[in-house]
Amino acid sequence: MAKKSLIFIFVVKIIVLFLVGFNNLPEKEKHPNIILIYADDLGKGLLSHEGQKYISTPHIDQLAKEGIRFTNATGSMLCAPARAALISGLHDCHEEAFEVSRGQLYKNISTGKYTHEEIENMINQGLSPIPSDQTFLGQIAQKAGYKTAQFGKLEWGFSASHHQMKRHGWDHYLGYLDHNRAHGFYPPFLFEDGQMIQIPGNTRLDCGKSIEMETPAAYQERWDMTGKETYSQNLFMENVLAFIRSNRENPFFLYFPTQLPHGPVAIPKVHPEIAKIDELTQIEKEYASMVKLLDDNVGQIMAELEKQGIAENTMVIFTSDNGHEIYYTQQDRVLKPYTNMETGERFDNLDHKYYSELAGDIFDGNDGRAGMKRSNLQGGLEVPLIVNWPGKIKPGSSSDLLVTNYDFLPTLAAIVGFEEKFTTDGVSFLPTLLGKDQQKKHKYIVHSSFEGPTLITKEGWKIRYFIQKDTFELFYLPDDYKETQDLSEQYPDKLAHLKSELLLACDGDFKNGWYRSGDEINVEKSSNL
Numbered sequence: 284m285a286k287k288s289l290i291f292i293f294v295v296k297i298i299v300l301f302l303v304g305f306n307n308l309p310e311k312e313k314h315p316n317i318i319l320i321y322a323d324d325l326g327k328g329l330l331s332h333e334g335q336k337y338i339s340t341p342h343i344d345q346l347a348k349e350g351i352r353f354t355n356a357t358g359s360m361l362c363a364p365a366r367a368a369l370i371s372g373l374h375d376c377h378e379e380a381f382e383v384s385r386g387q388l389y390k391n392i393s394t395g396k397y398t399h400e401e402i403e404n405m406i407n408q409g410l411s412p413i414p415s416d417q418t419f420l421g422q423i424a425q426k427a428g429y430k431t432a433q434f435g436k437l438e439w440g441f442s443a444s445h446h447q448m449k450r451h452g453w454d455h456y457l458g459y460l461d462h463n464r465a466h467g468f469y470p471p472f473l474f475e476d477g478q479m480i481q482i483p484g485n486t487r488l489d490c491g492k493s494i495e496m497e498t499p500a501a502y503q504e505r506w507d508m509t510g511k512e513t514y515s516q517n518l519f520m521e522n523v524l525a526f527i528r529s530n531r532e533n534p535f536f537l538y539f540p541t542q543l544p545h546g547p548v549a550i551p552k553v554h555p556e557i558a559k560i561d562e563l564t565q566i567e568k569e570y571a572s573m574v575k576l577l578d579d580n581v582g583q584i585m586a587e588l589e590k591q592g593i594a595e596n597t598m599v600i601f602t603s604d605n606g607h608e609i610y611y612t613q614q615d616r617v618l619k620p621y622t623n624m625e626t627g628e629r630f631d632n633l634d635h636k637y638y639s640e641l642a643g644d645i646f647d648g649n650d651g652r653a654g655m656k657r658s659n660l661q662g663g664l665e666v667p668l669i670v671n672w673p674g675k676i677k678p679g680s681s682s683d684l685l686v687t688n689y690d691f692l693p694t695l696a697a698i699v700g701f702e703e704k705f706t707t708d709g710v711s712f713l714p715t716l717l718g719k720d721q722q723k724k725h726k727y728i729v730h731s732s733f734e735g736p737t738l739i740t741k742e743g744w745k746i747r748y749f750i751q752k753d754t755f756e757l758f759y760l761p762d763d764y765k766e767t768q769d770l771s772e773q774y775p776d777k778l779a780h781l782k783s784e785l786l787l788a789c790d791g792d793f794k795n796g797w798y799r800s801g802d803e804i805n806v807e808k809s810s811n812l
Contacts, residue, residue: 314428314534314699315672316597318584319691321369321538322577323362323436323545324656326607326648327667328639329574333650337560338571342582343669346601349678350671351716356686357739358605360656360663360732361798362462365604365688366439366540370420370451372692372707375731375798378790382410385803386441386463392479393471393488399479406444409806413450418705420692421452424536427699432526434458434519435540436465437474441803445477457522458540459515465542467492468549469511473518484512495547497566497613505548505569514551516543520580524587531591536695541580544573546610566611567645598672598698604688606663607648608656617643621655632658632734633749633756636766653766657798659732659747660766670716677718684715685741687728727781729788729796736796738785746781750797755782 327333332344332352359365363383364375375381384406391397397405421431432455437443440462448456457475459465467490472479485491487510494501523539554572557563563571581601588594612619621630623641630637637654639647654660668686670676690709695701697711714722727740735750743760757771757778771778789795 313596315675316530316535316537316593317424317429317600317695317698318537318597319539319600320581320584320602321366321435321540322601322603322667323540323542324605324608325544325574325577325603325667326646326650326662327603327665328607328647328650329544330667333667335646337557337563337646338574339556340574340578342578342585343601343667345585346581346599346669346671347679349673350599350669351676351680351682353668353670353682353684353686355683356602356666356668357664357728357730358603358666358688359730360605360658362436362604363439363441364731364798368687368689369604369691370439371417372420372689372705372709374687374689374708374729374788376729376736376789376796378792378795380795381439383440383803384410384442384806386461388442388807389461389464390488402442403444403446405806405810406442407446408810409804409808413447416706418692418703419451420695421536421538423452423692423696423701423705424699425452425454426703427701428534429699430454430530430533430535431538432456432535433538433540434523434526436462436542437540442806445474448477453538455526458519459542464490465515466490466545466547468515468542469513470515473515482513482518484510486510490515491549493547493549495610495612495619497564497611502565514549516541516576516580517551520583523584527584527587527593528591531593540604541577543577543580544570544610546570546573546608548573548610550576563645564611564613564616566613570611571646595673598670598675600671600691601667601669602688603666606652606654606656606658606661606665607644609642609644609648617645632660633752633754636660637662638765651765657733659730659734659737661760663732664730664737672716676716680718682715684712684722685725685728685739686712687725687730727784727788729785731796731798733798733800736785736789736793738781738788740781744777744781746778746785748785748793748796750793757781 329335331339332347367381368375388402425431431453433453435458437458443460460474469485469491471485472481491511493505548569550569550572553568554575557568557571588597621637621642624643632654649662652662654662656663693707693709693711694713697713710723710725724741727738729738735748737747739745745758745760747756756769758766
């Protein structure tokens with residue numbers, strides 16, 4: 284009996300040693316799940332931990348409380364270039380620009396003009412072939428053994444194809460392949476892994492897109508629920524949570540490019556917390572409810588991770604594509620085109636820069652910055668960035684590291700141990716996440732805009748080009764939060780140096796950083812169909 288007891292103890296010790304060894308594998312052999320929540324037009328100032336007075340965002344705030352908050356993060360100034368930079372790891376000022384197709388192509392399925400197959404072929408023929416050696420965000424996780432999925436406003440658009448989705452590295456997807464149709468929240472159909480999926484009860488050709496400017500007629504139209512049975516965000520959340528449950532045993536990379544809170548405003552009901560705020564108009568309450576729903580959804584995701592027992596091994600990233608946009612315009616309240624409500628002058632973002640207090644934005648969605656979406660001012664570029672990773676990131680920490688959307692690809696590669704060569708303009712910020720000192724820094728970052736390109740250095744110097752008036756402005760952001768003090772005359776040498784750096788980043792032509800409406804490719808005409 285004694286001999287058998289000794290053998291039993293020996294076997295138990297071997298098992299214990301094996302398990303201890305397994306739990307102490309090198310970091311590169313541990314595969315955290317990764318969830319990237321990508322909000323749409325969510326200005327930094329809309330979050331209560333950033334000072335928002337009317338909308339509480341406790342679940343997003345909790346992410347920041349338990350993780351790291353980046354105070355110097357940028358997206359791009361518009362949806363398409365922001366998502367293209369995120370997925371490709373390249374900035375949006377190159378001579379070989381991101382190919383963006385025109386939107387509304389998939390509407391032709393409802394009208395009977397084209398079939399799904401014809402539109403797929405049209406996009407694939409109308410756009411250039413994707414280089415065989417180009418590596419995308421989903422591919423990196425996929426090649427590292429992750430199950431990859433994307434739900435919501437898919438790829439960079441404006442109309443995308445199944446071929447692009449698979450080439451970019453997504454094992455599974457569900458959502459809109461047309462960003463214009465994602466402006467409505469009640470689509471008659473969506474796309475799942477190459478198949479068109481009919482959404483019962485949704486019959487609106489325009490996906491339920493509402494009138495943006497608030498009037499009594501707009502209010503009536505918005506709340507006419509005929510043909511608007513299934514709210515897309517609710518459908519996506521069902522699938523997001525189901526994906527987490529079904530992959531709890533496998534490492535997964537979940538990319539959730541939500542429509543929220545992009546407008547025009549659409550919400551099934553006003554949030555009870557928001558309904559009590561007398562200072563807000565009806566449409567402002569509805570918009571605020573969209574932000575609240577996004578926050579509630581973040582809470583649902585975190586609760587599901589806890590329920591499945593995988594929260595401790597899951598990194599959750601929360602950010603947005605670009606700066607704030609207003610979808611709650613109303614006469615004598617706030618207007619578009621953006622107007623100084625005190626003087627009646629329209630902002631030009633040069634001599635008369637946009638500021639929330641002048642424009643009438645009660646939410647101050649751009650967090651007191653100058654400019655809005657589409658601009659190369661900070662209000663168009665700055666975004667929230669929060670990363671939560673239990674046991675790895677110091678809770679409640681913050682970083683002023685200059686971080687941008689094309690840094691996500693190399694950061695993901697570093698996290699999952701991806702060792703193949705790839706091309707990127709980005710820099711991994713994993714050392715900062717882990718609290719390590721050996722963080723490589725950008726010399727500068729660059730972004731395009733409707734006004735022209737801009738460059739921001741790691742020290743905080745910023746040059747912006749207003750191309751239509753051939754005007755350069757120079758700012759030192761650490762001392763000039765609102766970009767009011769143009770230092771170009773005071774520091775001519777600095778201006779000349781940064782101008783040459785910006786020209787180099789734009790591959791020799793400033794126009795490569797000038798985004799214009801109408802530059803999108805008309806694949807309907809350029810294909811062979």
